[in-house]
Amino acid sequence: MPRSDILIVGGGLAGLFCALKLAPQPVTLLVAAPLGEGSSSAWAQGGVAAAVLPSDSPELHAKDTEVAGAGIVDKDLALSVAREAGARVNDLLAFGAPFDRDASGALLPSQEAAHSARRIVRVKGDGAGAAIMAALIARVRATPSVNVVEGYVAEDLILEDGRVAGVFARDAQGAYKTFTARATIVATGGIGALFALTTNPPQATGAALAMGARAGARIADAEFVQFHPTAIDIGRDPAPLATEALRGEGAILVNRAGKRFMPALHRDAELAPRDVVARGVFAEVSGGRGAFLDATQAVGAAFAEKFPNVASACLEAGIDPATQPIPVAPAEHYHMGGLWTDARGRTSLPGLWAAGESGSTGLHGGNRLASNSLLEAVVFAARAAEDVQTVLPRLPAPKTPASAPRAVPPDAAGAREIREIMQRHVGVLRDDKGLRIAVVRLLRLRDKAVVSENLDLRNRAEAALLIAAAAYNRRESRGGHFRTDYPQADPKQAQRSSLTLDEALALARALATEEKSHVLARA
Incomplete structure (x- = not known):
């Protein structure tokens, strides 16, 4: 049972950057695939949004973020992130990121949709993600304080006395191993693999969303899913x-x-x-x-x-x-929702932080502005690293946890069914009938997974259910959430959403009961 003061789960940009910002503090970096494989960060083609030209400013960047976010962006947070962007770009440069420059050596940013200025710091047009990841992987490999453990998929949180004390993770053979820690930072990416058409890698199953929600974490803005056009x-x-x-x-x-x-x-x-x-x-x-x-x-x-x-x-x-x-x-591209975090990256669960797409900070609102994802990843990775070091001396050492879960093979047919449900009913266009169907079918798959003790299927079904339930609850259209039966934005709903797994399950069971009543009435 490996123990660590700090455990980072996820080997994308947020996880790697966080580990480097924590150096020389020892950390364990737990990743599902070899570093550089299966990471959405490596596939990012745009770059890092940052006001680096004299003609631009953090204030303009924050304003563009607010406009794209469809009225529910946390304005103070957006401005603080925009103001921090230059420092994080400098960090990436120091770590070896080969951003495009002009003949004089100045950064050469590009333009992207909904930005009012050229502020996308990129690499050779469409190679930013791969180039940044290559630089950070090389730096992590050369950093003695980072213990990289590859080939483990985190599938459940370890709880002790109401706080997170690590994770249970599955290896390639299906066996579970226990990784305990005083502080756990999840940076496992998004939810794309829950949809039939996605730009995300197969590992993007929403595991952080499900694990956190099952442990009682607050989920924010789950209905807001961005489909790359x-x-x-x-x-x-x-x-x-x-x-x-x-x-x-x-x-x-x-x-x-x-x-x-x-x-x-x-x-x-x-x-x-x-x-x-x-x-x-x-x-x-x-x-x-x-x-x-x-x-x-x-x-x-x-x-x-x-x-x-x-x-x-x-x-x-x-x-x-x-x-x-x-x-x-x-295609499903990015999730604006996730584990609710404050401005330091803390979730609502003691001992648990989130960075990157796993978290929902309020930066993106209902619709992420292009290239703000890599920016948010490095900003909140740095903030989580700083906050963890501040509170680490006060965090208790983990005890010996209960035995690991029983090894159960993933359910490929169940995973395919979830992708079909989400693509058909919780996609670009949504409505009451489709969302009801999705919620009820996902509940059945979730309950099946509970009975069979299949954690992989349970995580997928619970993450998908949280998204579908939140979409059902928001009866308006805003940002990445579009309801054909409520096609206009409702000013009364111009705020972020909050949902727990218990609330999503209660809704699902109520809709399942309604469906059963209707079937009996027609019989």
Whole structure:
């Protein structure tokens, strides 16, 4: 039973950055896959949003964040994060991130949708995530205070006297191992693998959401899911991404007839907020007209040089993006919801912090502004690291926990069913009927997992249920949450949401009872 003063769960940007900011304080970094594999951070194509040009400012950055966030962004937090952005970019530079620079050596930021200035600090057009992760992995490997433990998937929190004291984690053979700690920081990423079409890796199952909620943590903004409008629609799972920077460079969205459709939907056309663009693309695809990102004029022959990752994905599918439009479709990309955290990264559970997509800080509101995700990851990783060190002397040493869970193989069929439910009923467009169906079916899968003691399936089902229940409860449309039966925003609902697992289960059981009554009435 490995013990550690500080346990970080997750090897994406937030986890790695947090471990480095804690150095030389010893930490255990627990990761599901070898470092660099299976991380959404490594696939990020945009960059880090930061006001680094004299013509820009943190105040402008915070304002853009508020506008994109559909009225429920924590304004004070957004400004504090924007003001901290420059320092965190400097940290990344010190850790070896090779951000693009001009001939004089100054940072060379790009433009992305809904930003009022060029403030996306990037690497070779679409390579920021991979390049930043490569630099941080090399630094972590060379840092003696970081003990990297690979190949373990955290599936349950250890609780002692009402506080978190580590995790139970499953190895590749399915056996559980106990990892105890005085302080636990979860940075396990998002929820994309709960949807049939996603840009996230298979490890993004919402485990932190489920583990935390099961232990009693408060969940915030679970209904707000961002669908990236330009996932490359070539049948791959996960779907490769056509970075937003392409639209920043002037690429346009057209249907199969070559007609642009975004100018009629928003004054900013292709550079409208992601939720607006996603619904526009979804309408063309579901209407049978198809949707394509055309960069042949805006980028053309320079495509492979400017956007090598996108070019590679397209060429593998037989598409030359320099001369042909790229087929696209909306795919689950980012979760604005998660474990509620305060401005220091503390969750509502003593002993547990969250950083990156696992947490919900109030920065994104109902719709994340492009490239604010990597920024939030490093800002809150740094804040959690600082806060943990401040309180560590007062945290009790963990006791010997109860025995680990019974090893039960993952339920592949159950996982596929959850993906189908979420894609069909909790996707880009939602309504009362579909959400009721989703909640009831997810409850059945969750109860099945409880009986079979299948933690993997239980985590997936409970995370999905929290999202569906929150979406059912919010009877309006705002940001990434769009209800066709409540298509307008309601000013009375202009606040963040809060949900516990007990509340979600109570709702699900009530809806299941209603469904059973209706079936009996029709019999």
